[in-house]
Amino acid sequence: MSKIMTVDILSSIKGAQPSxxxxxxxxxxxxxxxxxxxxVNTVNHNCxxxxxLREDVVVESSAxxxxxxxxxxxxxxxxxxxxxxxxxx
Amino acid sequence: xDSQIKKIHQQLVSKQITCxxxxxxxxxxxxxxxxxSVNSLLDTMALELAAKVDAKIANGETIGxxxxxxxxxxxxxxLQGTYTTASxxxxxxxxxxxxxxxxxxxxxxxxxxxVKENCDSFGHGSSSENTIFGAVKNxxxxxLVAGGSSGGSAVNVAKEYTAFSIGGDTxxxxxxxxxxxxxxxxxxxxxxxxxxxxxxxxxxxxxVGPLAKSIEDIRIVLNxxxxxxxKDQTSIASSEISEEAIATSAxxxxxxxxxxxxxxxxxxxxxxxxxxxxxxxxxxGIAVKELDFFKSDILVSTYYTLAMAETAxxxxxxxxxxxxxxxxxxxxIETYAVTRSENFSEETKRRIVGGNQVLSQGFSxxxxxxxxxxxxxxxENFSKDFEEVDIILSPVTPSTPPKIGDSxxxxxxxxxxxxxxVGFSLGQLPTLTVxxxxxxxxxxxxxxxNDELVLKFANFLKDTI
Numbered sequence: 001m002s003k004i005m006t007v008d009i010l011s012s013i014k015g016a017q018p019s020x021x022x023x024x025x026x027x028x029x030x031x032x033x034x035x036x037x038x039x040v041n042t043v044n045h046n047c048x049x050x051x052x053l054r055e056d057v058v059v060e061s062s063a064x065x066x067x068x069x070x071x072x073x074x075x076x077x078x079x080x081x082x083x084x085x086x087x088x089x
Numbered sequence: 090x091d092s093q094i095k096k097i098h099q100q101l102v103s104k105q106i107t108c109x110x111x112x113x114x115x116x117x118x119x120x121x122x123x124x125x126s127v128n129s130l131l132d133t134m135a136l137e138l139a140a141k142v143d144a145k146i147a148n149g150e151t152i153g154x155x156x157x158x159x160x161x162x163x164x165x166x167x168l169q170g171t172y173t174t175a176s177x178x179x180x181x182x183x184x185x186x187x188x189x190x191x192x193x194x195x196x197x198x199x200x201x202x203x204v205k206e207n208c209d210s211f212g213h214g215s216s217s218e219n220t221i222f223g224a225v226k227n228x229x230x231x232x233l234v235a236g237g238s239s240g241g242s243a244v245n246v247a248k249e250y251t252a253f254s255i256g257g258d259t260x261x262x263x264x265x266x267x268x269x270x271x272x273x274x275x276x277x278x279x280x281x282x283x284x285x286x287x288x289x290x291x292x293x294x295x296x297v298g299p300l301a302k303s304i305e306d307i308r309i310v311l312n313x314x315x316x317x318x319x320k321d322q323t324s325i326a327s328s329e330i331s332e333e334a335i336a337t338s339a340x341x342x343x344x345x346x347x348x349x350x351x352x353x354x355x356x357x358x359x360x361x362x363x364x365x366x367x368x369x370x371x372x373x374g375i376a377v378k379e380l381d382f383f384k385s386d387i388l389v390s391t392y393y394t395l396a397m398a399e400t401a402x403x404x405x406x407x408x409x410x411x412x413x414x415x416x417x418x419x420x421x422i423e424t425y426a427v428t429r430s431e432n433f434s435e436e437t438k439r440r441i442v443g444g445n446q447v448l449s450q451g452f453s454x455x456x457x458x459x460x461x462x463x464x465x466x467x468x469e470n471f472s473k474d475f476e477e478v479d480i481i482l483s484p485v486t487p488s489t490p491p492k493i494g495d496s497x498x499x500x501x502x503x504x505x506x507x508x509x510x511v512g513f514s515l516g517q518l519p520t521l522t523v524x525x526x527x528x529x530x531x532x533x534x535x536x537x538x539n540d541e542l543v544l545k546f547a548n549f550l551k552d553t554i
Contacts, residue, residue, distance in 0.1 A: 010445040011401065012408065012422075013438050014430040021501040022397070022443040026456050028390035034462035054319040061186075068170065068186035074415035083410065084417065084424035 092305040093252040094158050101146060101157050108146070108157040112139040112201060115159045118250045119204050124231065125223040126241035126250070128164040128205045129172045135159070138201045155313060156199030161245045161254035163238075164205040165212060166192050167286035175288050176220035177210040179413045179432035189286020190321065191255065191297045191314040198313050203251060207241030210434050211404065212259055212290040214238050215503050216496040217266070219436045224493050228270040233490040236266030239300065243270040246300045253301040253310050259290045260392050261485075261510025263298045267522040268485035268530035273547075274300040275307045278538050279517030280325040282311075283318030291399035292323075294392075294514040304547045307521070308335065311540070330541045338549035340542070343375055344478035346382040349509055354385065355487045359527045363484050366526040369554045370482075380474055380481070383467060385508035391467065392511035393504055394447055394460035401444025404437070439500065464515050471516040475536035480546050483509050483532045485522050490529070519543050525554055 008016040061069075075082040100106045112135050119127050142157035162168060165175050167185035174180045192202070209219040217225035217240025225240035227233040228247035235244050239256030243266035246254050256263040258276040267274025275298045282297040289295060299310040308330055317326045345367065350360055371377050409415030409428035418427045433441070447456040474481060487508060496503045509532065513520040519540040522530045533550070535542040 005449070007442045007445050007449070010449060011438070011441045012405075012425045012429050013433070013441065014426050016430075016438060016442045018442060018446055019439045019500070021499075021504070022393070022439060022446075024501055025390040025393050025504060026443075026447065028386050029394050029456050029460050029463065032387055032390075032459060032463055034459060034466050048322040052322075054322065064169065065186045068184050069411075072183055072186070072412035074409055074411075074413065075417070084415070084421045085419070 092303050092309070093249070093301065094154060094306050094309055097158055097252055098152075098154050101142070101152065104146065108139040108142040108201075109136065111157070112136060112159055112203065115203055115250055118248070119245070122248065122250060124226040124228065124235070124244045124248070126207055126225055126235075126244040128174055128176060128207050128222050128241070130204055131168075131171055131202050134171070135201050135203050142199065142201075153199050154309065155195065158200045158252050159203045160195065160200050161204045161206045161242055161251035162192060162202055163208050163242050163254070163256045165208060165257055165288040166255065168192055168202060168205070171205060173205065173288070174221075175211045176208050176222055177432065177434070177437070178221055179407055179409070179428070181221060181414065183412055187286065190283035190318045192286065194314050194316075195255070195310070204245065206239070206245060206254060209238035209240070209262075210437055211288065211400070212238040212257060212262055213400070213434070213436045213440055214496075215261070215265060215507055216491065217241060218493065218497055219434050226493065227490055230490075232492060234269070234493050234496060236269035236490060238262040238266075239274075240266045242300050243267055243272060243274065246270070246272050246302060249302070253299050253306050255310075255314075256298055256300050257287055257290070258296045258298050258514070259294050260396060260514045261507050263296075263300060264485055264510050264520060264522040264532060265507070267300055268524070269490045271524040271530070272300055272302055273304060273307050273524065274298065274522045275311065275543075276514070276520050277311060277315070277540050278325070278327075278519045280323050281327050281519075281540065282314045283316070283321040283324045285318055285320035289399075289403040291396035292403065293395065293399060294517065296514075304335070304544055304551065305332065308332065308544055325538075327538070327540070330544060334541055335544040335548055338545045340375060340479045340546050340549065342378060342478045343370065343480040343482050343546075344378040344380040344474060345482050347379040348382055348384060349483055352385060352487065354505070354508070355484070356489060359484050359487065359489070359529065362527040363531070366531065366554045367482070370550075373553055378478055380478070382470065383512065385505065387463065388467070388512045388515070389504055389508055391460050391463045392507070392515055393443070394456055395464065395515075397440045397444035398448050398457050399444070401441045401448065404441055436500070467512060467515050468517075471518060471536070479535065479542060481534040483534070484527050484529065485509060485532050486529045521547055523547050523550060525550060
């Protein structure tokens with residue numbers, strides 16, 4: 001199998017091709033000359049401090065939440081949740 | 090326009106109207122409306138909540154300011170037990186298992202949700218035409234688009250079907266439809282309101298925010314929804330904004346981006362109206378500085394590069410395995426591919442493919458990482474600007490709303506129409522659209538975490554132009 005993955009494979013979208021309109025946007029970035037081209041995010045610090053993490057505990061879902069998750073499941077048969085075949089070549 | 094919330098509250102407390110009658114009236118209006126602003130009505134839940142408010146009033150109990158106030162929710166927010174479709178085929182039968190933090194806070198305050206509102210699918214659009222529920226029509230001229238992606242929310246507020254609505258803004262999705270429908274729409278500082286329970290589009294710019302008919306209503310709803318949330322680790326603590334704090338403005342200096350106004354792309358009337366507004370502000374003794382900023386094409390390209398990369402990642406979970414409209418094929422990989430190919434709209438596919446392009450090996454350095462570097466520069470530019478000025482004022486859009494059907498024909502034109510909103514998203518800055526100054530309004534922006542100053546200046550502008 002080729003190591004190069006095309007965008008249709010990467011996107012799991014059949015026959016997907018790069019769009020001309022979107023490529024025009026990317027061309028602008030390719031031709032841009034940022035002064036700090038080291039690509040280290042210096043301003044937008046969205047990372048979370050390790051001293052401010054939420055508690056590492058399992059929170060039990062409510063009965064109604066579990067019920068809705070089951071309701072959303074796409075395929076059911078004889079009381080079982082049916083998943084897609086996972087047999088790969 | 091005065092506060093709708095306070096007006097309704099007064100009517101309820103003085104028993105001029107019952108909450109049930111009010112909610113029923115709004116539900117009827119929403120049901121009959123021809124603007125395609127509704128994805129689903131929450132009639133049973135709303136009427137049950139209204140009966141509780143009426144019982145409380147009948148018992149002589151005090152009710153809170155938001156108790157019994159009817160509001161709308163963009164159909165990308167979780168509300169337990171209700172359909173949350175993101176206006177997509179993939180999730181058209183999906184029910185929220187839990188409730189978004191921002192919406193829960195409104196429920197806790199007693200506000201009554203009436204409707205899940207039409208929008209561009211997964212927030213992908215600037216016109217609310219990319220939806221399985223039909224293009225949302227503009228509240229002022231129904232032949233034009235409502236704007237997007239929070240188009241249904243803007244129309245419901247403009248037509249007073251809801252007292253306020255909760256939209257989502259990633260690159261202008263609250264501010265632009267607010268401008269197109271002549272109402273207020275606020276994108277707070279990134280993180281001020283928890284994103285937990287908002288379907289992720291581009292996580293680094295996604296913001297929850299209110300659309301309403303008055304600054305006071307924006308303030309009230311903002312205060313209720315704000316706050317740090319352990320379920321969203323990017324959320325931040327903030328202090329409440331009081332009515333008194335925003336009553337008077339001490340703004341001395343404002344700025345505007347010269348290149349936005351000198352651009353060939355701006356409509357001549359919008360340009361003339363914007364400059365006339367600037368003159369009125371100067372006449373009040375406020376200094377106005379012309380600022381240099383990045384070219385519109387750089388802003389739009391940086392935003393879309395990063396937003397597409399993030400949405401490609403965020404939407405990769407939608408494969409029909411645990412939820413969504415799965416289409417079975419011969420094996421797992423094929424099932425993923427057919428489910429996604431058949432259920433995503435053309436615009437959503439375009440953005441997912443674009444995102445995977447820039448994230449893939451060989452392209453990420455040249456495009457994605459460079460996009461991040463440009464974003465840093467944009468943020469630095471804002472930091473420097475706010476050392477010189479208190480507020481930045483801009484038009485919301487370069488042009489007036491397009492006719493329904495035109496935006497879908499030309500995606501590049503649609504992307505470029507976001508030129509004036511996306512920069513503030515990249516900077517994560519608080520920005521409010523006010524329905525004044527130009528035919529699609531004005532944007533008021535302050536430095537990060539200075540949301541209060543934005544509302545202050547909006548009150549000043551209300552009396553100035």
